[in-house]
Amino acid sequence: EVQLVETGGGLIQPGGSLRLSCAASGFTVSSNYMSWVRQAPGKGLEWVSVIYSGGSTYYADSVKGRFTISRDNSKNTLYLQMNSLRAEDTAVYYCARVNLNWGQGTLVTVSS
Amino acid sequence: NFMLTQPHSVSESPGKTVTISCTRSSGSIASNYVQWYQQRPGSAPTTVIYEDNQRPSGVPDRFSGSIDSSSNSASLTISGLKTEDEADYYCQSYDSSAPVVFGGGTKLTVL
Numbered sequence: 001e002v003q004l005v006e007t008g009g010g011l012i013q014p015g016g017s018l019r020l021s022c023a024a025s026g027f028t029v030s031s032n033y034m035s036w037v038r039q040a041p042g043k044g045l046e047w048v049s050v051i052y053s054g055g056s057t058y059y060a061d062s063v064k065g066r067f068t069i070s071r072d073n074s075k076n077t078l079y080l081q082m083n084s085l086r087a088e089d090t091a092v093y094y095c096a097r098v099n100l101n102w103g104q105g106t107l108v109t110v111s112s
Numbered sequence: 113n114f115m116l117t118q119p120h121s122v123s124e125s126p127g128k129t130v131t132i133s134c135t136r137s138s139g140s141i142a143s144n145y146v147q148w149y150q151q152r153p154g155s156a157p158t159t160v161i162y163e164d165n166q167r168p169s170g171v172p173d174r175f176s177g178s179i180d181s182s183s184n185s186a187s188l189t190i191s192g193l194k195t196e197d198e199a200d201y202y203c204q205s206y207d208s209s210a211p212v213v214f215g216g217g218t219k220l221t222v223l
Contacts, residue, residue, distance in 0.1 A: 044202065044215075044217040047212035098212070099147050099159065
C-alpha cells in the first residue's frame with residue numbers, strides 16, 4: 001500500500017527555518033516525480049516545488065531562493081528545507097507523488 | 113505561464129450527473145495531461161482522475177474525465193451523485209515552463 005507521511009510542521013517566527021520530511025512507503029521516491037503543494041487557510045492548492053526522478057528541481061516564484069527540495073534515497077524520504085519564512089508561508093504542506101498519491105499534510109504557522 | 117479556470121461552485125441533486133469544467137488559457141489542453149483531485153472538508157486531496165481520463169484503483173467508475181480541444185478545456189463528470197461526493201475539486205496540468213499548475217478549485221454541493 002502506498003503511503004506518504006509528512007512531519008516537521010509547527011509554529012515558527014518570521015525569518016526562521018523549518019525542514020519538512022515526507023516518508024514514503026509502497027513505492028520508490030527516487031523513481032518518481034515528487035512534489036510539495038501547500039494550502040493556506042481557506043484557500044486553494046498552490047504548487048511549491050518538484051523534484052524529478054533524474055534529480056532536476058523546480059520552484060514556484062514565491063519560494064525560489066528560500067526553499068530547497070531534496071530526497072534521501074536510502075531513507076525513501078522527501079524533504080523541504082524552508083528558510084527566511086514569512087507570514088504568507090503559513091499553510092498546510094502536502095507532499096505528493098505527482099499525479100497519484102498525497103500525504104495527509106503538516107501545518108506550518110509563521111507568526112511572532 | 114498558462115492558467116486553468118474552473119467555475120467557483122456547482123450544485124446538483126443526489127442521483128444526477130454533474131460536469132466540472134477546466135479551461136486552459138493558452139497552449140493546447142491536449143498537449144499535457146490533466147489531473148483531477150478531490151478534497152473533502154478537513155481532509156487531504158486525493159486523485160480521482162489522472163492522465164486526462166484514467167481512474168486510480170478504488171475510484172468508482174461514476175467519475176470520468178475528458179478533454180475537448182475545441183473549447184480548450186478538460187471536464188470531470190460525476191454520475192449518480194452521492195452526498196459523499198460533496199467536496200472541492202481541483203484540476204491540474206503542466207507544460208515545459210510550468211511543472212505544476214492548479215485550477216482555482218470548484219466547490220461541489222450535493223443537495
